Amino acid sequence: MTTQEHLATRDAPSVPSRLFRWRPLPDLALTALLVAGVIGACQAVVAFGLVSRFVIPLPSSVLPALAELVTGGTLGQHALVTVGEAAIGFAIATAIGLTLGTLIAEFRVVERILYPYLVALQTMPKIALAPVLLVWFGFGLGSKIAVAAVISLFPVLVNTIAGLKNCDPGRLDVLRALGASRWDCFRLVKLPNALPFIFSGLSAAVMFALTGALVGEFVGASAGLGYLIVQANNSMDIPQVFAILLVLVAIGVAAFAAMQKARRKFLFWSATQD
């Protein structure tokens, strides 16, 4: 009996880790203390003139700058532009990554034809494509979506291939022994089996897509948070730059939380978390 219990606990899925898990007070207090300490130190260092206000803004000036941004009325619009570019780029990368990854993992011919190009592309820093993409897709949203899609494609693609190829042969044997078709093997075993990998890829891709949209806006844009950062930087409005960074942190955390939620929904059976 004890052995059975042992076996049961050994293979039991672990409780999914939560982003906003209630932690014991001491940890939380330490975290708050650290944040307060760092902010206080910055405030002191800048206030006493040890570091220029153009390098680090006075922490006390960041919140007013943020308030100004929010009440100014254009923040939401710019944030929406950036998030929209990242979301569309992410969606395109996901669609292409899943399709291409499946074709490469399932069909040897496709793999042999495409693999050399993929290796070459993967080793290239894709951010370097941003100026070219600006020329190809114009000054508007198109070029930012393209940059976001290009750099978030690879994590999806690589993880889809890895997930589909890492299928447990024993599980496939169960279906093969029933004379299952290739399509049944794919939809009933390989694809669900690959989901943990694919989700890891998607989690990385979300952040890559945001980065891509921002870089696209740095290169040349008339809207978006990246554009706002460049504008504020050029006018030496460092508190505003940091205020926008705070907005980006909030967006990033929200995107991460959304991915975790989706992961818990689809991977309730999987003990692997990242």
Place this chain on the structure above:
Amino acid sequence: MGKIDRLTPDDSATVSMAEPMDKGPAIATRSLGKTYATNAGETIDALAQVSFDVGQGEFVSLVGPSGCGKTTLMRILAGLVGGYSGSVSVEGRIVHGPTPEIGVVFQDANLMPWRTVLANVMLPGQVLRLDRKACEARARELLALVGLIGFEAKLPGELSGGMRQRAAIARALLHDPRILLMDEPFGALDAMTRDNMNVELARIAAEAGKTVFLITHSIAESVFLSDRVLVMSSRPGRIIETIPIDLPRPRSLDVVADPVFAATVLRIRRLLEHSTAANPHVTLAH
């Protein structure tokens, strides 16, 4: 317990009286051979001249040392491996690939961790395009047969090793195959669980009225469960002896105290020792 009577050693020859005579043996292999090529360019004979019959409703085990080609034989019977010489017939028909007449239980339960126990048992129905409602009803019956009532909605990760293997047996029986092919199904279980599973398997096979071909490296397991035991040697894998098991059914675990049991185990053990004198890796455990 008429079904169990049907499994007495007397009709272990080829055809059980309860089945139509024209069907022939449930499984028949003739001169099966399989050769693998190694990376060094050498060839290894995994199986050579393997011929045997498994009668309708019979419980036959195959014992042999590790690496003697048991799993190769099992994969050929399951239709998972091609490129062999000789022939395999199932229910009198020569087969070249997977056949729905055979349900397979593997060494690992190989349940899909994303499916509930019930959905796992229903999986063959999806592959074979069987009616969903009928499958669910049958899956529930089978879960009752293997003693997993109340675990329908659990995920495999929440089950113990023995329970997972029970679910795998229920899954193998879903599409009502006439033959159950089992490859060391309890090899990963601890000794106590394994004994219990053996008792359960004997009951399930009898109640479901299935022909069972069990591959194992446990001599005691093979003697306890079978009507006949095929003894295999290694390199190349050959059937060196067929041992009828002359013990009454139903058998309880007390049968190990029976002198016939002990004598039969000893006889098989000697055969294996003799055949693999050069190979020290014979498993005599259990």
